[in-house]
Amino acid sequence: MNNPNINSDELTALFTADTPLIDVRAPVEFIQGSLPGSVNLPILNDEERALVGATYKQQGSKAAVMLGYKMISGRVKQDRLQQWLDFIRQHPRAVLYCFRGGKRSQITQQWLKDAGIDRPLIIGGYKQARQFLINTIDRFSENHRLLVITGPTGSGKTRLIQQISNNHPALDIEALARHRGSAFGGMPTPQPTQIDFENQLAVSLLKLKQSYLSDPIVVEDESRHTGKVYLPTSFFEHIRSSKIIWVDEPLATRVDNIFEDYILATPIGQALQARRNTQPLSSATEIQAMLCQRAQLLFDKYANALQAISKKLGGVRFQEISQDLENARSSFVNRNEIQSNKIWIEKLVKYYYDPLYLGSLQRRQVNPCFKGSRQAVINYLQTRKNRAIQSE
Template sequence: MSNQLVIIDELKQLFAAETPLIDLRAPVEFEQGSLPESVNIPILNTEERALIGTAYKHQGQEAAIRLGYQIVSGPVKKERVAHWCQFVAENPHAVLYCFRGGRRSQIAQQWLKDTGVERPLLAGGYKAARRFLMRFIEEFGAKNRFILLSGPTGSGKTALINAVKNFYPALDLECLAHHRGSAFGAWRIPQPAQIDFENRLAVALMKLENKLLPQTSLLVEDESRHIGKNCLPDSFFIHLRNSEVIWLDEPRAVRVDNIFNDYILNTVIGHAFQKTGAEGKSMQEQALTVFEYYKKALVAISKKLGGLRTREIMIDLASARLDFLNRNEIQSNKIWIEKLLTYYYDPLYLKSLKRRQVTVIFKGSNSAVIEYLKNGTNDFAANRPGYQHARFSTDVS
């Protein structure tokens, strides 16, 4: 990596090292998608960019360039250069980029150099880096093998993915998407833009690449193509769906407890339940918005769930809300959670797996799966003498 330019061949090192980046594009461009570890300190704001674009369209390139220098001059230029200098002072390895690595990043680089600060820019800018990241996802999927961690809703797949990361390469897609993947699974923080999700996925795979030995498969939770509003890239999703499966098998009572912990106890509902006084009152109001969200999520799946069962669960949800509001009691939420599993999620999940005709290489409880991974699947268990595939069972009770 030179003082002037970061070339395409150096991008993997740059992203794997979480190098801080200064995105010089306008905020409207940044919001549509950005590179990981970047902060938006634009050379032109959205309105200024629009003015220059209009000048370019009607008067040509030279007029647009002149207008740009007029807009970003004097105190405006001084302030923007100061922001870049401050960021570089705090992040000495920072790299600059604009859309194509052209005029905006070259001007910013020169203005910084005029103050005695030399930082490289990305060759080809955002566009080239974005193309590199998408190509990396496709190539990673083609040359590596995966094991899908599957199992009915509430079996604790995401928790297991994170539990084994210290000894087995595993990827948490839900963390990248900020969503649990179900109608009820929104996080309190917003999901990333689709482009940002794909870029995060690429960098996560880069960091895992060195942990994958020739006979090691990457453990990934069995997700649908869509995780909330984010969507897995087509080729990567196809590679995942063609992979062998580990089936996480937990009793329904355990799964109800898992969902209760995730969706009730470990949310603002549970926090309000544990608080008293003015703070508790304030949190209680926030908790009621969570119940309202669950009500809307139930309505969203009502067509597949059916009218009678939707009304039944809606009554149970309303009853749990009143128990919380009037008696500060939350255990009754387990009633609607169990019915939601029985009526909706279990049949849906099993129907999907039967249609896909998955190959299950191991089936067991949380502790059994962890033990299986600790003992090693690197030589592919299916090829070991005496090994038999676990039989797929529709028993999810």
């Protein structure tokens, strides 16, 4: 079976099809950034790569290649070949790549061919594909429209994005970044590297553009940074220059939304559920004790996040909200009560997030094309879509 190698013109199809990829670079290269859909099955490990690189610098290409063949021979070669074969049996569409589509992926391809398996590689390797993904973001920012969802903290902007995603082109940036975008917004899973975040963003844009062609894509009004990752300049500037839709919800609704996301849907809420109809914490089961320990760690995390914004919050407000947080912790531990968390959440919204967010919108002189509740915004988007369909 002949499998021609993948050139740059075929990368869109490769990524939108979620093609499984075998990255044969060393682990140290992979963890810095990889292509979406990749698994790292290296032909050279970190130590072997370092030795081959040193030999290349000192003695040239021929000596480096000979050393590589010498190290990766016999049982070592068979073990690595078997890993590739096992993966390809589970993922028959798998494609190979190394850094530049050079020796490492070519040798891998040949060894697989000798074993009766013919799989393509990406011409130009990771470097070529990475440039393609960067260019994808830039081209999208120049040529495709956005509708930007804004509104104060707790308005349910992310929920709205998720709610409409089955019927509208929508991009959840916080999901890609694995962070909610605030000092309190870290998620259990670590954030991606900056490179991986950009690569995933590019592939998401490719898929949306393929599915919705010229329809505007709905995104949340994010700041440049979401946790430790940041939006590429072209895309961030595109967000800032796009049409704005304002989600307007009352404070009580916003506090309830935050309470649900940061208390009920976390180990705090899970621990409370596990402890219902049981004896006090001292006699809880092992699972209950584990959940309560995780809940305590989350309270600690929130206390640390509060400390991180203490200067911006101001000394008096910081002390007040810190005490409210500790009171909520005590109520959870001693009385199985979590509603008191709404006290510190409401004050944090009123005294910190609202002035910060609304001040930013005023400086930007935001003029929304629509303003209303979350449900009103959903209705507006559907009406807008229906009109676009009728005009076609």
